[in-house]
Amino acid sequence: MKTEKVTIHNIFDKHIRYIVPIFQRGYVWNREDQWEPLWQDIMDQIKEFVRYRENDNNIHNIRKHFLGSIVLNYYPTTIKHISAYEIIDGQQRLLTIQTLLIAFRDVIKPLNDTFLNSRLQLLTVNAGELFEPSEMFKVWPTNAYHEDLNRIISSGSMEALQVLYPQKKRFGRYFPARPGLIEAYLFFSQAITVYLNNSEDSDVENEKPLTSSEDRIQRATIFYEVLDQYIQLVEIMLEAEDDPQVIFETLNYRGVPLEASDLIRNFLFLNASRQHKDVDALYNQYWKGFDKLDGKYIKFWKEQEKQGRLKRSRLDLFFFHYVTCQTVSDIRITHLYQEFKDYWVNNNIAIEAGLSDIEKSSGYFEKFLIQDTNDELGALSFGLKILDTSTVYPLLLWLCKNKDKLTNKGDFEGILKDIESYLIRRLVCNLTTKNYNRIFLNLLSKINSATNPSRTIVQNELLTLTGESGIWPNDDRFLSSLVYDPLYNTIKARRVNLLLTALEISSRTNKQEKDLVRISLNNTLTVEHVMPQSFKADEWPYSEHEVSELKKLETNQKDLDSRLQELKSRRSILLHSLGNLTLLTQPLNSGVSNGPFREKRPEVTKQSLLILNSYFQRFSDNDTWDEDKILERGKLLAEMAIKVWPFPKV
DSSP: OEEEEEEHHHHHSSSOEEEOOTTSOOOOOOIIIIIHHHHHHHHHHHHHHHHHHHTTOOGGGSOOEEEEEEEEEEEOOOTTSOOEEEEEEOHHHHHHHHHHHHHHHHHHGGGOOHHHHHHHHHHHBOOSOOSSGGGGBSEEOOGGGHHHHHHHHHHOSHHHHHHHSOOEEETTEEESOOOHHHHHHHHHHHHHHHHHTTOSSOSSTTOOOOOOHHHHHHHHHHHHHHHHHSEEEEEEEOOTTSOHHHHHHIIIIIOOOOOHHHHHHHHHHHHHHHTTOOHHHHIIIIIHHHHOEETTTEEGGGSEEEETTEEEEHHHHHHHHHHHHHHTSOOOGGGHHHHHHHHHHHTTOOHHHHHHHHHHHHHHHHHHHSOOTTSHHHHHHHHHHHHTOOTTHHHHHHHHHTGGGSSSTTHHHHHHHHHHHHHHHHHHTTOOOTTHHHHHHHHHHHHHHOSSOOHHHHHHHHHHOOSTTTOOOOHHHHHHHHHHSOHHHHTOHHHHHHHHHHHHHHTOOTTSOHHHHHHHHHHHEEEEESSOTTOOGGGSOOOHHHHHHHHHTTTOHHHHHHHHHHHHHHHHHHHTSGGGEEEEEHHHHHHHTTSOHHHHHHHHHHHOOOHHHHGGGGSOTTOOOOHHHHHHHHHHHHHHHHHHSOOOOO
16 A cells, blocks of 8 residues: 555646445535534634734644545546546545535635636546546546536536525425535535635624625635645555455444544553553553443443534543643644644653653543532532533643642632632623633633732633623623523523522521532422413413503504513513522422412422422412512522622622
8 A cells, every 4th residue: 555645636636536436335424523523624724824824934834634544546447538546435535525625616706716716626627628528527426426416516606506406494494305415515615605704713703794805815715725735634545465345344344443542542652662661560550540441341431522512532532631731722632642742742741750640630530520519629510511611621620730839728619619600600691602712721821820820810810801702790790681581591401400409509508408409409300480481371460550551552552562562572581580490300390380370389389398499488379470579589599699609809
C-alpha cells in the first residue's frame, strides 16, 4: 500500500473518476452525526485561519484538519476513458465532500467571480470530450444514487432542487422523505449561504448581514482557501499484492477504531519504555483503573457520554477537559491526541509526575459524572448534568486540584456556589449559553494566573460581564422571571424539577430528612401543575374586578375580544409559572393531575411529605386556586430562591 497526505484540491483537481463498487452499501451519512460535525470543523478551521492572518502570523503554521482516510484501488480503463479508481473505503466521505463542493459552486455562482467559478467547476465536473456522459462525475455512486447525483449537479441551486423534491408537512413532520444526498446538498447550501451572509459564524452579537458582493466574495475566497489548503485526508493506494476485499472487511467489520485516549496511552507508555522505566509498574499504579471492569463487565471509562451534540467515551472527555485545564486554552476535541502530545512535549512533563496528575485528576472527573449530592461539588455536578453545561469542567478540575491554594477557608465551596448561582439565574432568565466556553475559560485563566487565587476574583470577573450573553442577573431580574415567566415552557420540566428540588432541600432543617431527600428527589418525583394545564373555565373564574371590567366592554366587541385575549394569554403564562408548579410522585401525579383544586388539594396534603406541598394545608376545601394565589406562592418561592442562589453583595 502507498500512503499519502492529500488535500481536497489534490483529490478532485484532475480528470479522474472515483467509482463506488456495487457491493458497497448506499449513502448513509446524516445531518446530526456527520454533516453538522463536518461543517463545524470547517468553521473552526476558518476561524483559526482568520485569526492567524489578522495577527500577522505565518498561516503555513496552521495545523491542518484531518478529515479521515480513503482507500483506493486502480480501476483499469481503455485509453478513451478517464482514469478511474475504485473506492474500497471512504465512499461516504468522498460523496459528502463532492456534494459540499457542488453546493458551494452553486451558491457562489451569482457572485460572478471568475476565479472561484472556474476553480469550483474544475473540482466538480470532468470537462472536455467524454467517452460516456457519466464520466463527467468525479464520484460515481452505486446505481440507486445515479439520478440523485445527476439532479444535484445539474439543478444549479437549492431552490431548483426543492422543486424536484417537494415536501408537505403533516403531523409535525415533512413527507415524503428526501434521499440522503439531496438532503446533504440542501444542508450545505443553506449553511454556506448563512456563512457568506456573515451571521452564523460571527462572534459579534447582532452583527448585521453583509450587503456587498465584495464582502461575500472575500468570505467565499477564505472558505475555498481553507478547503484547498487546510483540510487533509490520507489517501491509501492499494498495490497489486493487496487484496481489496480483505482490506475492506478489515476496515469495516473487524477493526475497532482507535480513540484519542488509546493513542494517548500508547504515547505515554512508549515514552516510558524509551526512558527504560518499569512500564508494568507504571501501568498498574496509574492507568489500570481506566481499563478496570466495573460491575457486570462494563468499562466505566469506555462508556459513551453525551456532551453537547456529540457522544464520546468518558475517557476521551476527561482528557479533553484535562488538557483544557492544563493549557488554559480552547482546544478542539477532534485534535485531542495532538493537543495532548503538544502539551506533554512542550512542558517536558516527567512520566511519573504526569501519570500521577492524570490519575488524580480523573478521580475528580469521575465525581463530576457520578455525583454525591450531599456535598457542594456533587450538587453542582448534578445540576451541570441536567443543564448540559460541561464547559465548567476544566475550571472545576483546577479548583479541585488547587483547593489548598485558595486564599480563604470556605472559598472552594463559595466559588462552587457562585458558579451555580450564575448558571441558575441565567437559566431562569432564559439567557443564552452561547459564550459559556469563553467565559469559563477566561475565568480559569484569571484564577490560574493569580498570585492569591480567591472567591473574590471569581465574583469580580463574573460581575464585570455585561449584555445578554454574559450578565449575572441581579435579584430584581431573577425574582421577576421566577414569578412571572412560564418556566415550565422556557426551561422544560427536568430543569424545573431541579429548581423545585433545591427549594425543597433548602426549606428543610437538620431535624428533618434532608440528606435522604437530596438523594432521592430527582429520581422519583415529577413536576405537577396545581392548576391543571387543561383546566375548565369554572375552575379558574375571573375575579370581581375582571368581571366588572369585561361588563363595561360588552358594548364594544373589538375591545372585549382584545381584553379577553390578554387575560387568556396572561393565564397561559401563569399556568406554567413557578407559583403553579410543585413536585409529586408519579402515581399521585397520575391520580390527581387533571382534577380541580378542591379535589387535588386534600390528596396532595394527605399523601405528600414534601414541605413544598405542606403550603397547601393553609387552604380549605372550599378555597379556589386562582391568579392571586399563584402569584402569592410564586413570590414566596422566589424569595427562597434568591437565598438558595444568592447574588454577591457589592
